[in-house]
Amino acid sequence: MIEVFWAFLKLGLSSFGGPTAHIGYFRTEFVTRRRWLDDAAFAERLALAQFLPGPASSQLGFAIGWHRAGPGGALAAFLGFTLPSATLMAAAGLWAVQLAPEGATAGALAGLKLVALAVVASAIWAMSRALCPDLPRRALAGLACVALLIWPVAALQIGVIALASLFGALSPWFARPIASPAPPMYETQARPLAMILLVMCACLALAPLAHAYLSSGALVFGGGHVVLPLLREALGARIDAESFLAGYGLAQAMPGPLFAFASYLGALEKGALGALIATAAIFAPGFALYALALPLWSRICARSAARGAVSAANAAVVGILAATWLAQLLPSGLVSGRHLAISAGLLALAFAPRVPPVGLVVLGTGLGAALL
Structure with a gap:
């Protein structure tokens, strides 16, 4: 590991x-x-x-x-x-x-x-x-x-x-x-891990903040860029357009996954805890x-x-x-x-x-x- x-x-x-x-x-x-x-x-x-x-x-x-x-x-x-x-x-x-x-x-x-x-x-x-x-x-x-x-x-x-x-x-x-x-x-270990991830998704769904990120992570096909319109629609007025696009522009310059854009949006809404929830919520459905x-x-x-x-x-x-x-x-x-x-x-x-x-x-x- x-x-x-x-x-x-x-x-x-x-x-x-x-x-x-x-x-x-x-x-x-x-x-x-x-x-x-x-x-x-x-x-x-x-x-x-x-x-x-x-x-x-x-x-x-x-x-x-x-x-x-x-x-x-x-x-x-x-x-x-x-x-x-x-x-x-x-x-x-x-x-x-x-x-x-x-x-x-x-x-x-x-x-x-x-x-x-x-x-x-x-x-x-x-x-x-x-x-x-x-x-x-x-x-x-x-x-x-x-x-x-x-x-x-x-x-x-x-x-x-x-x-x-x-x-x-x-x-x-x-x-x-x-x-x-x-x-x-590791076939014998696949089902327990999938169940853990599904339970995580269910627990995250209890937090209203996570709903937009869970739905976007579960629906997006074609890579990170496709998540932009999904998140914009799901978040609505919760994030102003200027801050949203500034964060997306910053994400283009970062190494690693473009889905880390959710960390920025979550932090804007609810600070460090919001960043953690948003990050987990956008990745968990795809991994499950x-x-x-x-x-x-x-x-x-x-x-x-x-x-x-x-x-x-x-x-x-x-x-x-x-x-x-x-x-x-x-x-x-x-x-x-x-x-x-x-x-x-x-x-x-x-x-x-x-x-x-x-x-x-x-x-x-x-x-x-x-x-x-």
């Missing part, structure tokens, strides 16, 4: 760029460097996170911690990854901080976006080589990418993965797995659903008849990530000639061996502060 906590704490301090970038950081750290799991196991857990509501990157981290050290590892992963950003966002809410980045600060933030561009590109390339080794899988990934580029709707991600799974289950092309099935995921689904997912992956569906879903996930990179991240590297030059340099380093993401973060921040 301690090993898991420190590994995720390092990422919680350095993983800038939002949910898609987090997936790239996770793969680099836990598949490539630490070898806690292989690409197939990583993609299976990522596919499940895409299926379920909640913070996808945090759910993926939850599953990786579970894979490494059981339910305690899942909790350690969540705490390590979330504490830095949640603490900073809660402090901002307590002090009613409203930032308007300019000068070198704005440049550094722009550099961090370019780091995310490089990290995600490297991860997508590596995952495509591992999970799309033949023409049928490459074609499926391409179709998923095109579909999301034409219709950039978060809910469509679920439909794409579902259709890919159905096609893979029915097609002999996907029947043979490209890697060994993922190892068991994930804990309920993990054992079933593991058993499905172990059956030869279902491996085609999982293999096809993995290919679709690669396409979804590629579409997100093209539509959301790539434009940040095409703003100006300087952006393009920094992006090209960071991309080259991201594909070079033995260049850690933390090094890219430091370099991208410095170049952005100096040049942008």
Whole structure:
């Protein structure tokens, strides 16, 4: 558990760029460097996170911690990854901080976006080589990418993965797995953990403050950015628009999960206790659903008849990530000639061996502060 906590704490301090970038950081750290799991196991857990509501990157981290050290590892992963950003966002809410980045600060933030561009590109390339080794899988990934580029709707991600799974289950092309099935995921401990999380949700529901965060955490599909309109509608007049948008802008500059925005809003409403309640309430529903689904997912992956569906879903996930990179991240590297030059340099380093993401973060921040 301690090993898991420190590994995720390092990422919680350095993983800038939002949910898609987090997936790239996770793969680099836990598949490539630490070898806690292989690409197939990583993609299976990522596919499940895409299926379920909640913070996808945090759910993926939850599953990786579970894979490494059981339910305690899942909790350690969540705490390590979330504490830095949640603490900073809660402090901002307590002090009613409203930032308007300019000068070198704005440049550094722009550099961090370019780091995310490089990290995600490297991860997508590596995952495509591992999970799309033949023409049928490459074609499926391409179709998923095109579909999301034409219709950039978060809910469509679920439909794409579902259709890919159905096609893979029915097609002999996907029947043979490209890697060994993922190892068991502490199935006997899944139900108690899920029950604990559901009881936590029920207890939180007794606090009126938590209702907006519980409903948003249970309904959001497609990552942290999608939670913005849900929270704005759920909170109504409780938070003024200026403070709400200032906190959301600050959250963009933080490492770790974007759902830590709830820590800021809770602190604005009810201080430190409000930050704690809001943070727990927005994450708990997604983790409860994930804990309920993990054992079933593991058993499905172990059956030869279902491996085609999982293999096809993995290919679709690669396409979804590629579409997100093209539509959301790539434009940040095409703003100006300087952006393009920094992006090209960071991309080259991201594909070079033995260049850690933390090094890219430091370099991208410095170049952005100096040049942008």
